[in-house]
Each structure stands twice: as structure tokens, then as C-alpha cells.
Amino acid sequence: MAETAHEITLTVNGVPRRARVPARRLLSDCLRHDLGLTGTHVGCEHGVCGCCTVLLDGEPVRSCLTFAVTVDGREVTTVEGLADGDRLSPVQRAFAECHGLQCGFCTPGFLCTVTALLRENPAPTREEVLEGVSGNLCRCTGYQNIVRAVHRAAEIMAEERGTDGGAAR
Amino acid sequence: MKPAPFDYHAPRALGEALDVLAEAGEHGKVLAGGQSLIPLMNMRLASPALLVDVNRIGGLDGIEAGPDGVRVGALARHAHLERSGAAAAVQPLLRRALRLVAHPVIRNRGTVVGSLVHADPAAELPAVLALLGGSVRLARRGGTREVAAGEFFTGPLESALLPGELAVSAFFPARPARTGTAFCEVSRRHGDYALAGVAALVRLDGDLCVAEARAACVGAGPVPLVVDVTAACGARAPRAADWAAAARAVRERAEPETDIHATADYRRHLTGVLAERALRDAAQDALREAAGG
Numbered sequence: 100m101a102e103t104a105h106e107i108t109l110t111v112n113g114v115p116r117r118a119r120v121p122a123r124r125l126l127s128d129c130l131r132h133d134l135g136l137t138g139t140h141v142g143c144e145h146g147v148c149g150c151c152t153v154l155l156d157g158e159p160v161r162s163c164l165t166f167a168v169t170v171d172g173r174e175v176t177t178v179e180g181l182a183d184g185d186r187l188s189p190v191q192r193a194f195a196e197c198h199g200l201q202c203g204f205c206t207p208g209f210l211c212t213v214t215a216l217l218r219e220n221p222a223p224t225r226e227e228v229l230e231g232v233s234g235n236l237c238r239c240t241g242y243q244n245i246v247r248a249v250h251r252a253a254e255i256m257a258e259e260r261g262t263d264g265g266a267a268r
Numbered sequence: 269m270k271p272a273p274f275d276y277h278a279p280r281a282l283g284e285a286l287d288v289l290a291e292a293g294e295h296g297k298v299l300a301g302g303q304s305l306i307p308l309m310n311m312r313l314a315s316p317a318l319l320v321d322v323n324r325i326g327g328l329d330g331i332e333a334g335p336d337g338v339r340v341g342a343l344a345r346h347a348h349l350e351r352s353g354a355a356a357a358v359q360p361l362l363r364r365a366l367r368l369v370a371h372p373v374i375r376n377r378g379t380v381v382g383s384l385v386h387a388d389p390a391a392e393l394p395a396v397l398a399l400l401g402g403s404v405r406l407a408r409r410g411g412t413r414e415v416a417a418g419e420f421f422t423g424p425l426e427s428a429l430l431p432g433e434l435a436v437s438a439f440f441p442a443r444p445a446r447t448g449t450a451f452c453e454v455s456r457r458h459g460d461y462a463l464a465g466v467a468a469l470v471r472l473d474g475d476l477c478v479a480e481a482r483a484a485c486v487g488a489g490p491v492p493l494v495v496d497v498t499a500a501c502g503a504r505a506p507r508a509a510d511w512a513a514a515a516r517a518v519r520e521r522a523e524p525e526t527d528i529h530a531t532a533d534y535r536r537h538l539t540g541v542l543a544e545r546a547l548r549d550a551a552q553d554a555l556r557e558a559a560g561g
Contacts, residue, residue: 121273122275122319123270123271123273125310144270145269145307145311146306159376160373161373164302164306166299166306168278169299212373229458230458231372233372234370234371234372
């Protein structure tokens with residue numbers, strides 16, 4: 100069966116990107132195969148592991164449970180878009196500092212999830228952090244360091260806000 | 269783990285969607301949040317010939333909280349209803365139940381109406397709709413009908429939705445005066461499907477004695493199981509009511525199944541324990557509500 104191709108445009112990490120995809124193309128596969136952004140990882144492909152989590156208009160979603168055609172015209176942020184040039188984001192720095200990753204497979208999903216979590220809730224309690232990352236699985240580091248990294252990222256962001264605020268005044 | 273090919277329509281108006289669904293008949297399937305449908309498609313447990321993606325239709329994402337209840341549009345995501353203070357004020361059980369639905373990231377995309385139409389007897393929202401006596405509004409080309417929860421859920425993953433119909437909204441009745449609710453469940457990990465779960469509603473009369481008590485169980489049969497325990501617990505003040513007898517009445521009606529996670533006996537036991545807990549919590553909630561808090 101010849102599948103119909105759909106022209107779509109996504110703004111990925113601030114850059115408009117076009118792709119021709121069949122309707123069944125998952126957003127995760129569109130990002131990886133059509134757009135060459137392999138930072139988004141694909142684990143279970145049924146919404147359990149959280150590795151493929153990206154930000155859709157700023158909200159974390161499972162890219163393996165989203166068709167690329169459905170989000171035509173919208174903004175997607177992947178792990179490649181979190182850093183500011185060569186400078187890692189506060190969440191990325193905190194994960195590195197706290198040993199919040201080991202093999203790194205689950206890390207892109209955690210980073211996107213946590214980036215959104217801290218944007219919505221800059222000073223989460225331990226319970227809120229646990230709830231926030233409960234949809235992401237890690238098979239090697241264990242969650243202690245990941246949870247520490249989330250709290251550390253919150254600290255770094257608070258420090259930087261303080262610095263920026265001071266500079267602005 | 270990739271979906272089979274399908275034809276795809278993304279209509280921008282409701283009428284256009286209903287036309288496409290009418291033409292497609294039983295080959296058509298509606299895509300809203302896709303958080304239940306796409307896993308099934310990825311695993312090829314479902315392979316619809318035509319997907320009608322309703323995400324571009326305007327006006328379907330409303331959440332209207334009024335004195336009678338909360339009407340939730342087909343594109344209202346779980347997370348939006350969970351955050352709605354107006355909806356929580358009218359029917360507090362919604363927010364309590366939504367926090368038990370999957371994980372926050374899934375709730376960003378999944379829709380409330382989609383969860384109802386998916387009609388998974390192990391899911392929370394069908395039990396909530398059944399407990400509260402809500403309804404689902406189904407549109408088709410040339411008309412709409414409102415189906416009460418009791419008639420809407422017809423079997424595991426089966427609802428009264430006919431080919432050519434689109435569920436455009438669901439209605440959750442408001443909390444009546446002197447009424448409390450609770451939702452208790454046990455799952456292996458937070459966000460997993462519950463091994464057992466019970467939503468409860470208790471209404472008190474003017475003397476603060478139990479006037480009405482019922483429980484809705486998840487995973488206890490092919491459709492949400494609603495058990496009226498008003499007679500079993502007795503028309504007494506909550507502290508004197510026989511909640512253990514009420515819980516026994518719930519447990520006796522539960523017909524869970526054995527799977528890799530738990531035996532049917534264990535699930536039945538849990539259902540009884542959770543029923544007593546949820547009914548007691550609901551009664552306390554009713555007392556607080558009656559006291560004006």
C-alpha cells in the first residue's frame with residue numbers, strides 16, 4: 100500500500116523544520132529519523148519508560164504516543180535544545196554534578212521532564228519531585244541521585260535568578 | 269512497535285468530522301489525546317483503517333463548571349481538568365481521581381472524554397462517572413444524544429458509542445449538600461494501573477445521619493461496578509454506621525480477575541479493605557462539607 104505523505108512543519112528547538120511523513124510516523128521517529136535529532140531516545144514505545152519525553156509547546160509529552168502529523172505547526176523542544184549554546188542548562192549541570200546518570204539512555208527524558216517540572220514549580224518538595232519523575236524509568240543509576248539532581252537544579256536556578264536579578268537592578 | 273498504516277483526516281470543524289465518521293462507519297476511529305489508542309496501535313492490538321484526528325477542531329476543549337456540575341469537552345486534557353479550581357469546587361472528586369490517572373506527562377496529553385470512551389474497567393474516570401451518575405454526549409451527523417453512565421459502559425473497552433459517533437463532552441454532576449467523596453487505590457507503583465480501587469460517595473441527611481452511600485470499584489468486573497451500600501451501613505451517624513458491613517457488601521459483588529500482578533482473591537480482599545477506607549473517608553468529607561468547610 101502506497102502511504103500518503105503529509106507535509107508538516109515543526110518548530111524544533113526554535114528552528115522551523117519541514118518533513119514529509121506518513122500519518123503513522125511517531126513524533127519520536129520523526130525527530131530521530133526525519134530530522135536527525137537522535138538525542139530523543141526510544142525505549143518501550145508504549146508510554147511506560149519516559150525516555151522519549153519531549154516538550155510540546157513547553158509541556159512534557161511522550162513523543163512515542165504522539166503522531167507527528169497531529170502536532171504540525173507546533174513547537175517541540177528536545178534534549179538538544181536545553182543547553183544555551185555550549186553552556187549546559189541548570190538541570191543538565193545538576194545531573195552531571197550529582198551523578199544523576201550512568202549509561203545515559205533515560206537521561207534525555209528525565210532532563211525534559213525535570214526542565215518542565217521546575218519551570219512550573221521552582222521549589223518542589225521531595226514528594227513533588229518523586230511524583231514528577233514517577234513516569235520515567237532508570238535502570239542503572241537508581242533514583243536517589245536523580246532526585247538529588249532535581250533538588251540541586253532547583254538550587255542552581257534559584258541562585259542564577261538571584262544573580263540575574265541583582266544584575267538587572 | 270510501529271502502527272500499521274492508516275488513512276488520516278484532521279478536520280477543522282465538528283460537522284466535517286461527523287461527516288467523515290459517518291462515511292467511515294466501523295472503520296473510523298477518533299484520535300484525541302491518543303494515550304490509550306496509540307499504545308494499542310504501536311503494539312498492533314488495534315489497527316483502524318481511518319483515524320479522524322479531532323485535535324484541530326475548535327471549541328472542544330472547554331471545561332464548564334456550573335451549579336449543576338462540570339461539563340468537560342472532548343479535547344480537555346486530564347491536566348487541564350486537574351488544575352481547574354472551578355471544577356474542583358463544584359465536584360472535588362474529579363481532582364482526587366485525576367491525580368491517580370497514569371503519570372503527569374501522560375495527563376498532559378490524555379483527555380478525560382477519551383478515558384471514558386476507552387472504557388477500561390481498570391481505569392479511574394469511568395468509575396467516577398458511574399459513581400456520580402454522570403453522562404456522555406455523543407454527536408453524529410444530524411443529531412446528538414446524552415447517554416447515562418449506567419448505559420454507557422457495556423463491557424471491557426466497550427461503550428455505547430456507535431460507529432459514526434463522536435463523544436463531544438462528558439458531564440459530571442456537582443457535589444450535593446452534605447455529601448463527601450473519596451478515592452482509594454492500591455497500585456504496585458504510583459501511576460500504574462491499580463490492583464484494586466474504590467471511589468465512594470456518602471450523603472448525610474439534615475441530622476447528619478447517612479442518607480445515601482455507594483461505592484464504585486475499578487478492576488472488579490467488565491464495567492465499573494457500582495454498589496449501593498446505604499442499607500448495609502445503616503441510617504446512622506458516620507461514627508456509628510456499619511462500614512465493615514458495607515465493605516463486605518462491596519467485596520461480595522466484586523469479580524476481579526487473576527493476572528501476573530495479583531490473584532483474584534487478593535484483589536477481592538483489597539477491594540473490601542479499600543471500600544471501607546473510601547467510605548469512611550467519604551463520610552468524614554461529608555461531615556466537613558456539612559460543617560461548612
